[in-house]
Amino acid sequence: MKTRAAIAWEPNRPLEIEEVDLEGPKAGEVLVRIVTTSLCHTDLFTLSGRDPEGLFPCILGHEAVGIVEDVGRGVTSVAPGDHVIPLYIPEDPNCDYIKSGKTNLCQTIRKTQGAGVMPDGTSRFSYKGRKLFHYMGTSTFSEYTVLPEISVAKINKEAPLAKASIMGCAIPTGIGAVRNTAKVEPGSSVAVFGLGAVGMAAIQGAVLAGASRIIGIDTNPTKFPLARSLGATDCVNPRDHAQPIQDVLIEMTNGGLDYTFEAIGNVNVMRAALEACHKGWGECTIIGVAGDGEEIATRPFQLVTGRVWRGTAFGGVRGRSQLPDMVEEWLRGDFDVDPYITHHMEHEQINTAFDLLHKGESIRSVIHFDPRQTLKMEQLPGTLVTR
Numbered sequence: 001m002k003t004r005a006a007i008a009w010e011p012n013r014p015l016e017i018e019e020v021d022l023e024g025p026k027a028g029e030v031l032v033r034i035v036t037t038s039l040c041h042t043d044l045f046t047l048s049g050r051d052p053e054g055l056f057p058c059i060l061g062h063e064a065v066g067i068v069e070d071v072g073r074g075v076t077s078v079a080p081g082d083h084v085i086p087l088y089i090p091e092d093p094n095c096d097y098i099k100s101g102k103t104n105l106c107q108t109i110r111k112t113q114g115a116g117v118m119p120d121g122t123s124r125f126s127y128k129g130r131k132l133f134h135y136m137g138t139s140t141f142s143e144y145t146v147l148p149e150i151s152v153a154k155i156n157k158e159a160p161l162a163k164a165s166i167m168g169c170a171i172p173t174g175i176g177a178v179r180n181t182a183k184v185e186p187g188s189s190v191a192v193f194g195l196g197a198v199g200m201a202a203i204q205g206a207v208l209a210g211a212s213r214i215i216g217i218d219t220n221p222t223k224f225p226l227a228r229s230l231g232a233t234d235c236v237n238p239r240d241h242a243q244p245i246q247d248v249l250i251e252m253t254n255g256g257l258d259y260t261f262e263a264i265g266n267v268n269v270m271r272a273a274l275e276a277c278h279k280g281w282g283e284c285t286i287i288g289v290a291g292d293g294e295e296i297a298t299r300p301f302q303l304v305t306g307r308v309w310r311g312t313a314f315g316g317v318r319g320r321s322q323l324p325d326m327v328e329e330w331l332r333g334d335f336d337v338d339p340y341i342t343h344h345m346e347h348e349q350i351n352t353a354f355d356l357l358h359k360g361e362s363i364r365s366v367i368h369f370d371p372r373q374t375l376k377m378e379q380l381p382g383t384l385v386t387r
């Protein structure tokens with residue numbers, strides 16, 4: 001079949017929308033019509049050429065929601081018409097990692113996914129006979145995409161498709177980092193470095209966990225009003241201070257934080273986030289993704305004296321068994337998706353979404369594949385980007 005897809009031909013080149021050939025789902029695979037997709041910083045990161053797993057030409061996109069159109073042989077857990085969220089971390093109940101109960105990092109298809117192909121080693125996408133790589137096993141910047149069955153989470157059909165893409169990465173990552181990875185306790189002090197959608201969701205997670213002090217840190221103060229409205233008790237711009245940010249935070253909290261989160265992808269800030277932790281027990285969770293060859297450093301004494309460095313992918317959320325419940329939490333009103341959505345646009349304007357995120361002017365831009373179906377601005381938060 002044909003699908004309209006945004007092709008990333010090479011690093012740092014604007015995406016080009018073309019009619020791409022897409023092979024139907026093979027055994028164990030699912031064809032999904034993407035209804036909306038949003039842009040995460042990781043897509044921007046990979047397009048920048050800094051991702052060691054970045055393969056070109058490819059179809060980027062991993063934060064989305066769609067409807068199952070067709071299934072391959074042997075698929076039993078979803079059927080045409082089901083609403084699904086694509087998962088860049090699949091969940092195979094037979095995977096030893098999943099069976100361990102200790103991690104969400106299912107490894108069943110990790111190698112082929114990282115190589116930009118489906119589990120049988122081939123790509124479903126091509127353009128004029130040239131193979132296009134899949135990205136993160138999802139490739140949601142295409143109206144139709146093919147995924148392994150273990151890479152889709154079936155969700156409640158009540159979830160509005162114009163907003164639910166944000167549940168494909170930013171919100172579970174931020175809330176999950178606080179809840180599943182750091183396991184923040186009520187009354188804790190928390191600092192979140194980087195107030196994009198992921199950092200904002202970590203703030204929301206900290207509120208849900210009952211944290212008593214939540215400090216948001218960003219070099220872009222236009223992010224502060226939203227952070228405060230989500231529950232940040234203080235906002236700090238490191239550029240307003242002569243001392244290193246970790247010293248500022250240690251002073252503000254009389255010794256350091258119980259929990260810190262880095263949601264930027266900057267190895268220097270990762271160090272600051274660790275060193276802002278309280279001696280003896282403070283824990284720093286790395287969410288941000290850093291470029292090829294970059295490394296983190298600190299004095300080992302920081303760890304010897306009880307601070308902990310850990311990391312999280314997709315907030316430790318197991319996609320098929322836990323994400324549908326998080327969607328229910330949203331539908332119940334435990335948390336809101338609206339504040340994350342700053343812009344809406346059509347597929348043809350996808351490069352504008354990259355520009356807005358790059359300039360720090362958006363939190364999340366939602367891209368609508370069928371605007372007549374979902375782009376009803378009177379019901380949606382955010383601004384419509386017109387051509």
Ligand SMILES: NC(=O)c1ccc[n+]([C@@H]2O[C@H](COP(=O)([O-])OP(=O)(O)OC[C@H]3O[C@@H](n4cnc5c(N)ncnc54)[C@H](O)[C@@H]3O)[C@@H](O)[C@H]2O)c1
Pocket residue numbers: 039040041042045169170173193194195196197198199217218219220223238263264265266269286287288289290312313314315357360362363
């Ligand atoms: N681990 C995971 O599973 C996972 C999931 C999603 C995203 N991510 C990563 O999380 C990070 C955040 O993603 P996002 O979509 O929220 O990005 P974003 O671009 O929307 O937000 C990043 C924020 O960091 C701020 N910032 C940049 N440099 C800073 C500095 N030196 N000090 C303080 N603030 C600074 C920016 O102003 C911006 O507000 C990215 O690295 C992304 O790749 C990881």
Ligand SMILES: N[C@@H](CCC(=O)N[C@@H](CSCO)C(=O)NCC(=O)O)C(=O)O
Pocket residue numbers: 040042043051052053054089105110169289290313314
């Ligand atoms: N491919 C990169 C790392 C990219 C990365 O860390 N991805 C996160 C998700 S970011 C979502 O926006 C992740 O899930 N990692 C776990 C995994 O990929 O198995 C690199 O090679 O450095």
